Amino acid sequence: MPENSKMVEAITSMDVDFAKWYTDVIKKTELVDYxxxxxxxxxxxxxxxxxENIQKSxxxxxxxxxHENVYMPxxxxxxxxxxxxxxxxxxxxxxxxxxxxxSEPLAERLCVRxxxxxxxxxxxxxxxxxxxxxxxxxxxxxxxxxxxKTTRPFLRHTEFLWQEGHTAHATQEEAQEETLRMLNxxxxxxxxxxxxxxxxxxxxxxxxxxxxxxxxxxxxxxHDGRALQSxxxxxxxxxxxxxxxxxxxxxxxxxxxxxxxSWGMSTRIIGAIIMVHGDDNGLxxxxxxxxxxxxxxxxxxxxxxxxxxANELKKRLSGDGGRQDxxxxxxxxxKLDDSDKSPGWKYSEHEMRGVPLRLEIxxxxxxxxxxxxxxxxxxxxxxxxxxxxxxxxxxTLADIQANMLExxxxxxxxxxxxATDYADFAKKVENGGFIKAxxxxxxxxxxxxxxxxxxxxxxxxxxxxxxxxxxxxCDKPAEKLVYWGKAY
Amino acid sequence: MPENSKMVEAITSMDVDFAKWYTDVIKKTELVDYxxxxxxxxxxxxxxxxxENIQKSxxxxxxxxxHENVYMPxxxxxxxxxxxxxxxxxxxxxxxxxxxxxSEPLAERLCVRxxxxxxxxxxxxxxxxxxxxxxxxxxxxxxxxxxxKTTRPFLRHTEFLWQEGHTAHATQEEAQEETLRMLNxxxxxxxxxxxxxxxxxxxxxxxxxxxxxxxxxxxxxxHDGRALQSxxxxxxxxxxxxxxxxxxxxxxxxxxxxxxxSWGMSTRIIGAIIMVHGDDNGLxxxxxxxxxxxxxxxxxxxxxxxxxxANELKKRLSGDGGRQDxxxxxxxxxKLDDSDKSPGWKYSEHEMRGVPLRLEIxxxxxxxxxxxxxxxxxxxxxxxxxxxxxxxxxxTLADIQANMLExxxxxxxxxxxxATDYADFAKKVENGGFIKAxxxxxxxxxxxxxxxxxxxxxxxxxxxxxxxxxxxxCDKPAEKLVYWGKAY
Numbered sequence: 017m018p019e020n021s022k023m024v025e026a027i028t029s030m031d032v033d034f035a036k037w038y039t040d041v042i043k044k045t046e047l048v049d050y051x052x053x054x055x056x057x058x059x060x061x062x063x064x065x066x067x068e069n070i071q072k073s074x075x076x077x078x079x080x081x082x083h084e085n086v087y088m089p090x091x092x093x094x095x096x097x098x099x100x101x102x103x104x105x106x107x108x109x110x111x112x113x114x115x116x117x118x119s120e121p122l123a124e125r126l127c128v129r130x131x132x133x134x135x136x137x138x139x140x141x142x143x144x145x146x147x148x149x150x151x152x153x154x155x156x157x158x159x160x161x162x163x164x165k166t167t168r169p170f171l172r173h174t175e176f177l178w179q180e181g182h183t184a185h186a187t188q189e190e191a192q193e194e195t196l197r198m199l200n201x202x203x204x205x206x207x208x209x210x211x212x213x214x215x216x217x218x219x220x221x222x223x224x225x226x227x228x229x230x231x232x233x234x235x236x237x238x239h240d241g242r243a244l245q246s247x248x249x250x251x252x253x254x255x256x257x258x259x260x261x262x263x264x265x266x267x268x269x270x271x272x273x274x275x276x277x278s279w280g281m282s283t284r285i286i287g288a289i290i291m292v293h294g295d296d297n298g299l300x301x302x303x304x305x306x307x308x309x310x311x312x313x314x315x316x317x318x319x320x321x322x323x324x325x326a327n328e329l330k331k332r333l334s335g336d337g338g339r340q341d342x343x344x345x346x347x348x349x350x351k352l353d354d355s356d357k358s359p360g361w362k363y364s365e366h367e368m369r370g371v372p373l374r375l376e377i378x379x380x381x382x383x384x385x386x387x388x389x390x391x392x393x394x395x396x397x398x399x400x401x402x403x404x405x406x407x408x409x410x411x412t413l414a415d416i417q418a419n420m421l422e423x424x425x426x427x428x429x430x431x432x433x434x435a436t437d438y439a440d441f442a443k444k445v446e447n448g449g450f451i452k453a454x455x456x457x458x459x460x461x462x463x464x465x466x467x468x469x470x471x472x473x474x475x476x477x478x479x480x481x482x483x484x485x486x487x488x489x490c491d492k493p494a495e496k497l498v499y500w501g502k503a504y
Numbered sequence: 505m506p507e508n509s510k511m512v513e514a515i516t517s518m519d520v521d522f523a524k525w526y527t528d529v530i531k532k533t534e535l536v537d538y539x540x541x542x543x544x545x546x547x548x549x550x551x552x553x554x555x556e557n558i559q560k561s562x563x564x565x566x567x568x569x570x571h572e573n574v575y576m577p578x579x580x581x582x583x584x585x586x587x588x589x590x591x592x593x594x595x596x597x598x599x600x601x602x603x604x605x606x607s608e609p610l611a612e613r614l615c616v617r618x619x620x621x622x623x624x625x626x627x628x629x630x631x632x633x634x635x636x637x638x639x640x641x642x643x644x645x646x647x648x649x650x651x652x653k654t655t656r657p658f659l660r661h662t663e664f665l666w667q668e669g670h671t672a673h674a675t676q677e678e679a680q681e682e683t684l685r686m687l688n689x690x691x692x693x694x695x696x697x698x699x700x701x702x703x704x705x706x707x708x709x710x711x712x713x714x715x716x717x718x719x720x721x722x723x724x725x726x727h728d729g730r731a732l733q734s735x736x737x738x739x740x741x742x743x744x745x746x747x748x749x750x751x752x753x754x755x756x757x758x759x760x761x762x763x764x765x766s767w768g769m770s771t772r773i774i775g776a777i778i779m780v781h782g783d784d785n786g787l788x789x790x791x792x793x794x795x796x797x798x799x800x801x802x803x804x805x806x807x808x809x810x811x812x813x814a815n816e817l818k819k820r821l822s823g824d825g826g827r828q829d830x831x832x833x834x835x836x837x838x839k840l841d842d843s844d845k846s847p848g849w850k851y852s853e854h855e856m857r858g859v860p861l862r863l864e865i866x867x868x869x870x871x872x873x874x875x876x877x878x879x880x881x882x883x884x885x886x887x888x889x890x891x892x893x894x895x896x897x898x899x900t901l902a903d904i905q906a907n908m909l910e911x912x913x914x915x916x917x918x919x920x921x922x923a924t925d926y927a928d929f930a931k932k933v934e935n936g937g938f939i940k941a942x943x944x945x946x947x948x949x950x951x952x953x954x955x956x957x958x959x960x961x962x963x964x965x966x967x968x969x970x971x972x973x974x975x976x977x978c979d980k981p982a983e984k985l986v987y988w989g990k991a992y
Contacts, residue, residue: 049627052584053614056577058627061642064573085552089544090578090616090647090663091600096540109606112579114616116601117651117662126541128578128602128616139537139546154549158647159578163605174605175578 027368029296034240041290042169045299045369055167055174059283062369065307066286067177071157073209073305074179074281077201083153083181088135090158091126096134100259103133106226110163112174128161133227133252133278136182137260144274147186147266151194155181170287171244171504178282184262184274188253191275195251198279199232202247210285211302211420212236212292213428214246215450215499217475222459225278229253235474235499237428238291241448243474243503246288249279287504292424299370300392302420303413308351310409311366315359315378325382326352329375333406348409367392372416373409393419436484441500445469450501454494456487465489465500474499515856517784522728529778530657533787533857543655543662547771550857553795554774555665559645561697561793562667562769565689571641571669576623578646579614584622588747591621594714598650600662616649621715621740621766624670625748632762635674635754639682643669658775659732659992666770672750672762676741679763683739686767687720690735698773699790699908700724700780701916702734703938703987705963710947713766717741723962723987725916726779729936731962731991734776737767775992780912787858788880790908791901796839798897799854803847803866813870814840817863821894836897855880860904861897881907924972929988933957938989942982944975953977953988962987 026044030037042048047063059067075085091114098104111127129135140152157179164172181198185191199216206212214234224231228250236246254273257263262274293300303309310333314326335347351371353362359376366374376388387405389398393416400408431449435441444451451471455461462473465488476496487494514532518525530536535551547555563573579602586592599615617623628640645667652660669686673679687704694700702722712719716738724734742761745751750762781788791797798821802814823835839859841850847864854862864876875893877886881904888896919937923929932939939959943949950961953976964984975982 049630051577051623052581052626053577053579056579058577058623059575061572061574064575067575068573084549085556086549087547087552087555087647087665089539089541089546090649091541091544093540111606112602112614113604114600115603118597118599126600135539135546138540142537143548159575161578177575 027296027298030239030294031296037294037296038287038291039169041294041298041368047286048169053174055164057169057173059177062307063286066289066301066305067283069305069307070209070285071179074201074205075155075157077205078155078179078181081153081197081201083155083183086154086156087158088129088132088139088156090129092129092132092134093124093126095124096138097127099134099137100227100256103227103256107131107162112161112163129158130160130162131278131280132156132158132160132180133182133256134260136278137256137262137276140184140257140262140274140276141260144184144262144264146264150184150186150264150274151190152184153181153194154183155179168287168504170283170290173283176283178280181277181279183277184257185276186264186266186272186274188275191251191253191277195230195232195249195277195279198277199234199247199249202249202279202281203234205281206234206236206246206285206288207421209302209304210289210292211304211417211424212246212288213421213425215475215477217477217499219248219475220459220462220473220498222462223473225250227252227255229255233475235450236288236292237431237450237501238288238504239294239427240291241431241502243450243499243501244284244288244291245474245503246285247279247281250277252276252278293420294370297364298368300420301370301372303372303417306370306372307349308366308369308371309349309413310351310373310375311362311371312350312352312375312377313359313362313366314352314354315376315381317354319379321382322377322379323354326354326377329377329387329402329405333409348406348413363390373412375409391416393423434483435488438488441488442469445471445500445502448502450474450499452481452483452497453488453500454482454484454486455496455498456490456492457495458487458490458492461487461489470502471500472503474501474503515784515786518727518782519784525782525784526775526779527657529782529786529856535774536657541662543652545657545661547665550795551774554777554789554793555771557793557795558697558773559667562689562693563643563645565693566643566667566669569641569685569689571643571671574642574644575646576617576620576627576644578617580617580620580622581612581614583612584626585615587622587625588715588744591715591744595619595650598652600649600651617646618648618650619766619768620644620646620648620668621670621744622748624766625744625750625764628672628745628750628762628764629748632672632750632752634752638672638674638752638762639678640672641669641682642671643667656992658771658778661771664771666768668766668768671765672745673764674752674754674760674762676763679739679741679765683718683720683737683765683767686765687722687735687737690737690767690769691722693769694722694724694734694773694776695909697790697792698777698780699792699905699912700734700776701909701913703963703965705965705987707736707963708947708950708961708986710950711961713738715740715743717743721963723938724776724780725919725938725989726776726992727782727915728779729919729990731938731987731989732772732776732779733962733991734773735767735769738765740764740766781908782858785852786856788908789858789860791860791905794858794860795837796854796857796859797837797901798839798861798863799850799859800838800840800863800865801847801850801854802840802842803864803869805842807867809870810865810867811842814842814865817865817875817890817893821897836894836901851878861900863897879904881911922971923976926976929976930957933959933988933990936990938962938987940969940971940985941976941988942970942972942974943984943986944978944980945983946975946978946980949975949977958990959988960991962989962991 028036049058114126219231257273334350434452515528516524537546602614707719745761822838922940
């Protein structure tokens, strides 16, 4: 396909320079544009459409598990941020401060929310009085601001979009149940919708959230062997409740503190989609969240009947009419590319944009009552009858979704190794991937490992193994198996 | 219903004190809570669910008319805000300024967006080069900040949620077509979804948006006779394009400036829903955007079979199973209230929350294969067979929706008067409602009218009439019919 070369030559090969490959893909596929504001991105229509599909899917899962959406102010007064000691220490160094309203200096400066625990706590203190008011299962979709020194599209922005769940419960057991329930929602979402396999586990004390009793995480592995923290869920115990006075009368009329959780997933996950699935031809989007699941490309579209047939197929497949007689099928997100570019150009353009499946239809296909399907994941060509094309495409999209998860899992597993010797460990970190190794539980060893190898503890996985009796870094007895790796 | 009295006594009658009625309704129905941040509200689940339904419906209308969603940064550098002279004069006095990131002072201060014209313009200057890049039909859902001196739930916040559409076109004609298309989308949305009739027209020079060539508006009338600007659509001509250098090569290879529009609707519209439809018993929500369209209240729920039947009805009506054999009906947003409160208490509680329809079912109803439906809009009681209850309820909800629009229109019309004499005009303003009167077109008369009567020009309606030859305020020839009134 010589006509492809011009289109794809601008993408650097991922083996040559992975970081450049990543930004090339993002720029060429128009996911984001840089703005004049330091560290803030413009999410363009294609990038934002991916986020909308993520939102729709995750929001459905939150509602199924009993959560309700709310909206909190974007500003936090300095005195409110300071109420929980660990929390303010964690966030104050990286917040943006509003000091003036119009031309007037403010009596108290406000920070733009870096996360909203303090705002939810203030509200909960107002509305929770009795055990009948519990649990509160709230979530909000918003943007947050953290004053980052270096930024990178999707992975680290000054401002980014996310959702943050904040819940309040009568007991520590319920809070812990919720913390793990939402971690599992994130893990299921990543695996079933994004085709990204994740390791579930707990963060070490060093890596946990500022103010949490325990932080749980899902960790995914990128194509270049680096890990990405993809979602976190925190159990706060009653620490915030004590700081903010969130108390309720329980069933025996005793005054108790509420137990709280929070959990978040951000646009960062789009970086994971790009780096887990993409290749040198560009994006590869899982069908379940692809803005366009199927692109129809007419061949010899100037010939009689071709565009008509392509349009008819689009109607049938997108479920907006066409076959009134037939049983309604699940509608597919279809795009018809009838622009005046050559078919070859269109093939490579939609391939670059990661459209999971393309349908080619020309005069001879129409004669034979068939079309050609080409899968983005395997590049397999399939000749398909037009009679039951809805079912064929629905099934092929399901196959692509399943295959992308399996491929990602196989790659992740092939890049997951174990080490029981420190020199071997360091070498494996250098090569990338997850390295399983035993740990004594001390922050000192985590810090030494980071200094020696740049690896950080990704998580203490729920599925524990015993590789050795002692820590990979010191001679003390091993407490836990830990996943280590270089991370974004 | 004596058990209702305790529930509803906390709502002040609207005839006694409309402003107090309004805040009572908002507090009692838990739409918003005050926050510790000046002028910022917490949107609680019930209030936010109304906004989610508004978003879903409007967003669908935007997409049907070819628009795509994007997300722009929340910060605007001071120098960027200053690029368009009228715009900065309009907004600079009411913006919040970020001056520090962490502990470092910023080299240039940033304002939190009061509206995003400047950010869209900067992006458009980057991505528009050729006529092939036009039109750009973008929208974003976000929050904006305006440093208001006095605030009021939904009507005037320091921070509020909205959508802002920003488009760029090759010609002035296309921009004007878009401006009016979106005004019509807003008007249709208000009438068909919110049951709020609106007057469409143009704003005077005095009232138009800072930086616009022309501003169009939809104006609605509240229960107390005050007007509310409910949505605006602006034609910018090429003024912003010149200030920001948004140029493209047209088909004959000539460099031209783009023509732009913007249009917005905010959470303010929830204030209109409350004040157009509500009564002394609380909210009255139009079925199309009500979070709960139907509440099922079991009577004598401890008796055998009652809760089972109520649950079965809920399943059937919400379309999540129950009658696998039947044709799928449009699903209804149903809530079953099986709490241990008395039926009478529940009736008045859900009435207060504006649920459009309630279904009562008790042992005798079950025996007779029927239920009782009670409409929130007319309080009419309907005995309905359970056989085709899906259709009965769908039809009743449609009737309620239509009746609410007609009732609101009749009230609006009864409060719309004309004046040709200044003393009569002033008296009519005092009484409230829309007052139609002729105007010479001078800002001086607008200002005198405002000073004398507190009325402002609401709009120059598209449907013009000629009531007199001269201006209501001076002796100069009348140019236009204008709707005047006191406004929120």
